[in-house]
Amino acid sequence: MASVVAMTSCGSDKENTTSVEKVPGFDLxxxxxxxxxxxxxxxxxxxxxxxxxxxxxxESRWGAFGILDKENKEVRLKGIIEEITNLKDRKNGSEEQQIADYYKSFLDTATVEKRGLEPLKPYLDKIESVQSLKDLASVTGELQKVGVSTVLGFGVEGDLRNSKMNVLYEGQDGLSLGEKSYYERTDSSTVKVRNEFVKHVDTMFGFASFKDADPGKTVLDFETKLAKLQLTNVELRDPIKTYNKTSFSDFTKLAPDFDLKTFADKQDIKTDTVIVQNVAYIKNVNALLKATPLATLKLYTRWQLLSNFAGYLPKSFDKEDFRFFSTVMRGTKQQRARVERAIRSTDGLLGMPLGKLFSKKYxxxxxxxxxxxxxxxxxxxxxxxxxxxxxxxxxxxxxxxxxxxxxxxxxxxxDKWKDYSSIKIEGDKLFENVIAASLFQNEENVKKIGKPVDKSExxxxxxxxxxxxxxxxxxxxxxxxxxxxxxxxxxxxxxxxxxxxxxxxxxxxxxxxxxxxxxxxxxxxxxxxxxxxxxxxxxxxxxxxxxxxxxxxxxxxxxxxxxxxxxxxxxxxxxxxxxxxxxxxxxxxxxxxxxxxxxxxxxxxxxxxxxxxxxxxxxxxxxxxxxxxxxxxxxxxxxxxxxxxxxxxxxxxxxxxxxxxxxxxxxxxxx
The missing domain is CATH 3.40.390.10 (Collagenase (Catalytic Domain))
Structure with missing residues (x-):
């Protein structure tokens, strides 16, 4: 469940400062x-x-932010994680146990390879069972709960016109390339990205032994149609234009063929009110879904599932995902070592528990x-x-x-730290660990709907x-x-x-x-x-x-x-x-x-x-x-x-x- 209200941002061992080499103010x-x-x-x-x-x-770019980030993660956080993994007795459910076992599960590539696509099978079976748009709403709602994108998504933030209370937001989603200009520009470099994207989807489906004909072209064609319906990233900057508060019952009527109530129910969302980003988009998406063969929508949903979890699957998927999204899209030449990625993945999943230890030390x-x-x-x-x-x-x-x-x-x-103890982390189940963290995040978000904003967060x-x-x-x-x-x-x-x-x-x-x-x-x-x-x-x-x-x-x-x-x-x-x-x-x-x-x-x-x-x-x-x-x-x-x-x-x-x-x-x- 993504954040839909933008926060605007810019992008030495402190325990013993006397022994740390001084950094010059400016290096000539x-x-x-x-x-x-x-x-x-x-x-x-x-x-x-x-x-x-x-x-x-x-790296795709290298500067002060990246260098300091590398130091924070690959030196300081690494040291903290290694200290934790060396502890003899870690209480089950403790932050130390969660950090150590998640780190271990990410490094356990033998188990990841052995399991193959088996962790995805329950979700793939549900996608395959879809027989109608209502079924699709149910399955994609369940997938949204674990972080898999579809054509729209929900988020929970303070109400822009009543900032003390949390409210449900709806926003456009579902573009693999991230922004509609990638589907519209005709210059040679952007055309090359689209061509490579088609090859990428074809390759990933081949690794998965999916038998669809021309899956890359199918996904690109569908996403191109979807992109035409979306607001530009400039239009999305307008908080007045994108604030359309409505009753949830009226919201569901905007897409009569795609069951928005079921879609929300599968995410455990209960609300009387939703703020819609773009009313016309919901209506037009309903028409697009209705006009698109169900087989195409199922293929697209399988693609989103496969792409979302590629980094937690066997090496062939992970490597190809890196090739396209990092090398083709950003020019990064080589993937980080698995241990460095394990640190960053642990930070991404359990960043606040790690942050507590980081702050205390540094x-x-x-x-x-x-x-x-x-x-x-x-x-x-x-x-x-x-x-x-x-x-x-x-x-x-x-x-x-x-x-x-x-x-x-x-x-x-x-000043206060969240309790993550309910997230079940096991040392040999990387995929399930990611799912558990996603479900925790979803539960945390939906519980906020209609409740006062916690300004200490x-x-x-x-x-x-x-x-x-x-x-x-x-x-x-x-x-x-x-x-x-x-x-x-x-x-x-x-x-x-x-x-x-x-x-x-x-x-x-x-x-x-x-x-x-x-x-x-x-x-x-x-x-x-x-x-x-x-x-x-x-x-x-x-x-x-x-x-x-x-x-x-x-x-x-x-x-x-x-x-x-x-x-x-x-x-x-x-x-x-x-x-x-x-x-x-x-x-x-x-x-x-x-x-x-x-x-x-x-x-x-x-x-x-x-x-x-x-x-x-x-x-x-x-x-x-x-x-x-x-x-x-x-x-x-x-x-x-x-x-x-x-x-x-x-x-x-x-x-x-x-x-x-x-x-x-x-x-x-x-x-």
């Missing part, structure tokens, strides 16, 4: 002195780093206090920036201040290298995983940290006032708090920024989608602005900081931002990102906002004709 070898800061700041600040850090064969309370101080510093500066705005009226400023004051935050790890594990803003809680969340170098470095000068973690903090704060977040009030409700003229001014500024990014070509024939990335781009621009002036504020009344390595504090601030986003990316991953990801490519998260900042121009003494400088009339200043 990262620079490329043959480049000019005012022409291409990414190449100047990160060119040396990029040459020294080619993309590992196991996140000191001193860091929590320091980050709290930084957040309050950003809040103060944001208030000052609001007061100085020339495009916003006093009445809207008052509401903006109210929302800013109501911001809450979470740092490091949850976290939507990321503590070891995650990321942060997020939740508009329904009006909160920013910073897991322990990201509060490490190069994002936060206790040994670095302030300028580097302000350009790093404080810009990230400012980024998350700004999400509360981006094109989506600005539509929610201080209590997290979808409610207009703007005057009409202020909203028009804001929309004019964001439209200008959309057009600016839409003109940037990430790869030949693939331009950035400015409308899709506007939220993240506004947050980057705001985060940089807030962090810069927070740093400036912190220096008032103090002596000017001495240059470090020949760079003054203003220049080091921007070097701090650049090193957070240094990255090498495969062309395949870049194409996929431009089509599906609301974040701009890393290079453009550096070079994109900087020409709009007079502060950057002044810091590096860039002339008006420099490539990293825009004419004043072309600059966008929002917050």
């Amino acid at each position: 070898s990262s620079l490329d002195s043959t480049q000019k800061a005012c022409d291409d700041f990414d190449s100047y600040a990160n060119g040396g780093w990029k040459k020294k850090n080619p993309i590992p064969g196991t 996140f000191p309370e001193d860091d929590k206090k320091k980050v709290s101080e930084m957040i309050e510093n950003v809040r103060t500066v944001y208030g000052e920036r609001i007061d100085k705005l020339t495009w916003m009226s006093d009445s809207t400023k008052a509401r903006a201040h109210k929302k800013l004051k109501a911001f809450t935050y979470k740092i490091g790890y949850p 976290w939507h990321m594990t503590p070891q995650t290298v990321n942060a997020y803003y939740n508009p329904l809680n009006n909160e920013v969340v910073f897991p322990a995983g990201i509060l490490q170098p190069p994002f936060y470095n206790r040994d670095a000068d302030d300028a580097i940290n302000y350009g790093g973690i404080i810009a990230v903090i400012g980024h998350e704060f700004t999400h509360g006032f981006d094109d989506q977040g600005s539509q929610f009030d201080e209590e997290g409700n979808l409610k207009n708090w703007w005057t009409a003229s202020d909203r028009a001014n804001f929309d004019k500024l964001t439209k200008k920024y959309i057009d600016y990014f839409s003109g940037i070509e990430a790869l030949p024939g693939f331009k950035i989608n400015g409308a899709l990335t506007i939220g993240e781009n506004v947050a980057d621009l705001g985060g940089l602005t807030l962090a810069y002036y927070a740093l400036e504020k912190s220096l008032k009344g103090k002596p000017e900081p001495a240059p470090i390595d020949g760079f003054n504090w203003k220049q080091r601030f921007f070097l701090g931002w650049a090193q957070v986003w240094h990255m090498n990316t495969t062309d395949e991953a870049l194409r996929n990102q431009v089509q599906t990801d609301p974040h701009a490519p890393a290079k453009d998260r550096i070079n994109g906002p900087l020409p709009h900042l007079k502060e950057f121009k002044d810091a590096w003494s860039c002339g008006e004709g420099s490539k990293m400088v825009l004419p004043e009339a072309s600059r966008v200043v929002i917050w």
Whole structure:
């Protein structure tokens, strides 16, 4: 059961810090002195780093986030898991037993190979028994319960218009390639992906000894028809357009031939209300299902089942799944070793129990206090920036201040931990372990329907290298995983940290006032708090920024989608602005900081931002990102906002004709 309300995010042994080697604030070898800061700041600040850090064969992109994630998982979590597996007595049902036995089951490839497709047989038999659309609704509902997609899906979140209460949401689903543009574009690289997808489905069906003729073409044809009915990823950003609250009985009438009540009943859903993402889509899907041969729908459902669990099946399935979704789609050359994948799979399934141990070992309370101080510093500066705005009226400023004051935050790890003891994990049953975890997640979600929102809940594990803003809680969340170098470095000068973690903090704060977040009030409700003229001014500024990014070509024939990335781009621009002036504020009344390595504090601030986003990316991953990801490519998260900042121009003494400088009339200043 997937989340349907978007949380907007950015993407050393702490027990004995005295023995840990200090990390430099900025490594001079990262620079490329043959480049000019005012022409291409990414190449100047990160060119040396990029040459020294080619993309590992196991990755599709390689940068600060991935490197720290690898350290957190393949070193720190690995150490924790190995300690647990070496324990002699593990109480059955304890977190230690669950972690150790799941890890063991993932590594037990002999049993996985021996069992073959036997774990899937009960589900395959049910699919084969389907004789009508009502039967299909029943079977696909049961499959949804264990994480297998079909043409639509349910999720449970706070009600956008009553954020204190949880409600059921319905949304479009079912595209193997992830986004409708993959089914529509006619350029050679996208056509190649579709052709490879057909081969991939054919190969997987061959491994399974399914006897269908041309299964790949059948699946692609059906998904292409489905894609035509769906909203674009840009349209999905509109919370007003996608909020259609209705009674559950009226909802079921939208698809009279596909039994939506049975579909929901099989997922243990009980509710009187549902928020429909797109009413027309439900009606059109009903017509599509009715017009499609039942044999095709059964084939498609078998494909979704096979694809969803490929990573837990024998090596032939797992390897082919990697070949298509990682190599073809993202350019990853080789699969990680099984032990590394076992760590990541255990983290994916039991991330919070692992996070409890990770936090205890690697996140000191001193860091929590320091980050709290930084957040309050950003809040103060944001208030000052609001007061100085020339495009916003006093009445809207008052509401903006109210929302800013109501911001809450979470740092490091949850104050209370969920109880996972009911998940039955066995050391020789990988597939059943995955099913048990999926059923636990489904039960946890459906129990929330109609109940008050638990505002203490976290939507990321503590070891995650990321942060997020939740508009329904009006909160920013910073897991322990990201509060490490190069994002936060206790040994670095302030300028580097302000350009790093404080810009990230400012980024998350700004999400509360981006094109989506600005539509929610201080209590997290979808409610207009703007005057009409202020909203028009804001929309004019964001439209200008959309057009600016839409003109940037990430790869030949693939331009950035400015409308899709506007939220993240506004947050980057705001985060940089807030962090810069927070740093400036912190220096008032103090002596000017001495240059470090020949760079003054203003220049080091921007070097701090650049090193957070240094990255090498495969062309395949870049194409996929431009089509599906609301974040701009890393290079453009550096070079994109900087020409709009007079502060950057002044810091590096860039002339008006420099490539990293825009004419004043072309600059966008929002917050």
